[in-house]
Amino acid sequence: MNTTSIHRYRRPPADCHPPNDTPAYRSTATRHPTQPLVVVPQTLSEITGPVYGHGRPGPTDHDLTRQHDGEPLGERIVIAGRVLDEDGRPVPETLVEVWQANAAGRYAHAEDRHEAPLDPNFSGAGRALTNANGEFRFVTIKPGAYPWQNHDNAWRPAHVHFSVFGRSFLTRLITQMYFPGDPLLAFDPIFNAVPGESARRRLIASFELDTTEPGWALGYRFDIVLRGREATPMET
Amino acid sequence: MPPLTPSQTVGPFFAILVPERGRLRLCADGASGVPIRVEGTVRDGKGAAVADALVEIWQADAAGRYHHPDDPRAGAPDASFTGFGRIHTDAAGGFAVETIKPGSVPGSRGLQAPHLVVGLFARGLVARLVTRIYFDDEPSNAGDPILALVPADRRPTLIAASRGDGAYRFDIALQGPEETVFFDV
16 A cells, blocks of 8 residues: 555644754754755654553652652652643653752763762652643652853753653654743743743743642642644545 | 643753663564664764764564554554664764664655654754664665655765665764755654
8 A cells, every 4th residue: 555644743833942053052053954954744654653662650750759768858849731732632641751950950960060969869860651631740859950061150940851752753842841930041042042932931830739739849830732733634 | 722832952961861872772572574783873063973862763664564553554563563762872972773674654655765763862952853764775765755855965864874784874964064864844
């Protein structure tokens, strides 16, 4: 069979993703493609993807405070959210992964040279599978801000890296979640590489009393929206 | 309708999540098909190794089927082969993918030549780059509908060079005269 009918995915709006050439973020200089991207139609190769390609997360994978003998230092938080598509439909059974610095702003990574203490009780990586409603929930500690070499007196705002797969190769997304009211956001070239102001706001979690656990942990909500599909299938 | 969440760079520290470096084995024992090994390096515009890239591979099985519910064709894919893997480049920017050669899959205007779909993340990349790995010993490349959209002088950047015994070379250049073709898909 040489032809088949597929549901294509909508193209992202122009103000959503950062441009590959973002001079203020210096590492892009020698790494961004200089030739224009070649626009190609979506095929069966792209509208499929690794939905089954992962082992299921273990029972404590979503709780970054329970991966060692002791509790990590820092402000305990809950991050709850939903993975949706652009039509508002939940994306069930999809893998959501996070990684982050510890409360002092140091990653448990050999290349992180920031002179801040490591925490023996914090590795900083977590995994969860969304439920039937597209919901996920992580327990962690609030990461610290940290300096980097991008420009004079450069500091990354506190953030949690998120990796999401969704239904296809085209829905794959890696992003960063920020915290509301962080004064460093105004100065961060990575956050500000997102062209649209409303698009940037979507990277900031909201404090949520309903997610806050009394006497135990502050709650933040971070919903993630992945590419949605065209309404009608196309012959390909 | 909720608006799309923007992309942000993977940054330099994703090894906390993906510690495996250099060599990726994509197929379980018993997957049917011809075993292949694709090796390459990722380099930046100065020719320096990109030792902090995340390379993701998605591919069909030997019969050209995807292990996915949206592959509408009848018949089951090879259950011992999911078709996905990811690897952190090594200190020299290198990666090696051990897998089976994918079959042809339907595309726009006819069959597509065998290929691996590649997603690339790294510090300095604000969003994923997408490319494909084709194979230089496949005559069907000449009729591939995606390759046909690429300027002829840049097509070689998408084609892995056979070194015999199922080994192929596929280097990724983010910039420079050999800059790899990346797709907007």
